[in-house]
Amino acid sequence: MDRPTSARARNSRRALAGLFVLAATVAPFGLWAWSSQREIRFVEVAEKAGVKHTHHTRQFPGKNGDILNIFTAGGASVAVGDYDNDGLDDIFLTDSRVGGKCRLFHNDGNFKFTEVTDSAGVWRGNDERSIVADALWFDYDNDGREDLLVARFGTPILYHNEGNGKFKDVTATSGLDQFANTIAVIAFDYDNDGYLDLLFGNYFQPVNLIDLKTPHVLPNNLDNAINGGGVTLWRNTGKGSFVNVTKKAGLDKHTGWTTDVGHGDLNNDGLQDIYLACDYGTDRMFFNNGDGTFREVTEKAIGFDTRKGMNVDIADYDNDGWMDVYVTNITDEYMKECNMLWHNNGDGTFNDVSRETGTCATLWGWGAKFGDFDNDGWQDLFVVNGLRSAGKDNYIPILVNMIVKPGVDFSDVNSWPPIGNMTWSGYQNKKLFRNNAGGQSFQEISTRAGVDNDRDGRGIGLADFDNDGRLDLFQTNVDQPAMLYRNVTEDVGNWVELLLAGTKSNRDGIGARIKLTAGGFTQIREVNGGNGYAGQSMRRVHFGLGRASKLDAVEIHWPSGTIENVEIPINRLTHLREGTGVVPK
């Protein structure tokens, strides 16, 4: 169902008109002219860089095995983080088959990586009871070292970073002992107590898919399903353990098929809010009350929908000072849902401007990430897609015969026809949308930029792997090798990268907002704890500055409430410590 009511549609038109006015008045003409000359370019270097990893989906036994396989065809995840604090972001990648090895690649610099999985001790996770689905770096004990969480269809694994290149499995004492079919996880400090909490997005209900007790485990409705796994929120006690506070926080009534979760301050009140992207039914938005609870604002903010939400990324794409939300859905030959680019109106409501901005159609969408790839001061958008690239026969006509069968029970695994070697929304070219400066429209440039591969993409990790100020891309694929794209865009704009360390706030500074003014306009970024489906980007924040050669103001809003103004140099990474300001590396 299309969300906009007539009032909403009017708001949309008004908001759009506002966008054009805003773009015309605040963006310096010189910057626009400059940005239009840049050609964004990437080169795929995974093998050359030594990052060799092929993901494998879980195979299930029995006659319904391939249906369960397709319903769990995620799990190809990337988590970017500097686990050894050497100033270079490292890469953790997941696998999902029984015994499949997750891998840690150490960044040696100059786009060379060395696999250190065995010495680090972080390869495990895929066994007869559990399937690895996502991974996350976060410093849960504020010791200044990134710890690692592996989320699973099962119970999660928490590794403590011992600081010597080794990790210790501390799951048993972490309290994270609840079985869930988790597909996404983020870390943020929802209660601002200085410790990072965990929000898990759960796809199926907590049933063991490997040992099915009932065949009724699939969505009970393909547009309005309410038999999914919802979310679970775990509060960090600050003593090395977590407690489940889902109900207390007011998140227990959501029973949808959560595919991705994202956080950000969506109403500029200094608190981290959340967005849940859900398959087979409506997405949900919750605002943080600041007292350890959330209130649902879905109906007023975005309305209820019936789409197949896959990804949440949150960014201020139009530089108006309000964080916006991008959600991928399915827009293919046989299903025209359109993605959602939720423009934040600043009054608790959002308008979907994906059609107007040209970011609506990305086929079977998965991960999507905003990033300023040419440093022009306007965030571009990379989207991966593709469900299953296999044989020449297409599964869709066969599937539709099942769907239109009167009285069919979608939740029953036995209702679904076997897929065999058929293709389902496969061989799809990735999409790179260049922000046409002003945020009022985007241009799809994936072919020119060299990122139009047709693999079955899932997650995206953005990072400046070689510290050259240009954002590189990491793309995971299911049942196919992962890809590392080095940004080779020439003559990019000036830039700034910041790495924050909280003292009163959580050590990672997750949830901090940075307001940077340069070249006549202000940009905002927030340090995020893993937004985006199956992909965690670097923790640093990156700003493109265009031609601006000096910064007029840089303001840090820490989660603790502290606001600091700092002076920082351009074209380099700067370390900031809460209460101190700029500090040496």
Add this chain to the structure above:
Amino acid sequence: MVQRSVSVFALFLLVSLAGGAPASPEGSFQAALKARAAGDWASALASFEEALGLDADNLRYGSEYRQVVIQTKDHERCLQFFEKLVAGHATAANAYLNYGFAYVDKMPVAGSITQVILANAALAQFTKAIEVSPTWLAYYTRGNSYLFWPKIFGRTPLGIADLEKAMAIQKKEAKKSYHVRVYVSLGDGYWKMDDLEKARATWSEGLREFPGNQSLEARLSRNGDQLKAYIEDAFDPSKRVDTNLSEMWAGR
């Protein structure tokens, strides 16, 4: 005897006072139109249903009823009503057509998967209408419906076959304004099957028959991606399909 006559008279009075006199379909229809004009949707729906109960095959009653349903979003009620109506009037071809359109009317407020289910259910009713009475309208309706299905489902040739039958029927009839629709849709069907030459020939023939028709002119003035975008937009499932059949009785 006198006593019996008095009793019969009393019964007649009672029935008359209670409004139980046999209603006429046209009377109910006019009452429905009045209620609709007054914004009394509940009464309008009830009166339309009453009219259709008395004249199930009336195309106009069904069409006007559905337009009110679109306003009130009482789609489930409408579908249930038509389900019962066709069950009781198995030879009312137009009731099947309106039943099918009722599914189409619900599509814009449904999710993408439910839309597929509704579209398929609509086709089933259009097929029954053809089985009962293979009219121009029935063939055009089903043929055009097939074209909304992406090519991958293999239904475009079925749509073309129906539309060619509709074309054959209209060529034997006096020209009506709505006949132009077949030229548009049949051309679209050929275009979908990558037969651009045949598509253009059909649209051109339509334009000769119906000079100035904007839909045909728009297609003939476009090429390549522009034409593709224009036709795809016409078959966008997220947009409401105009199922108001008033052109059929407008007498043009």
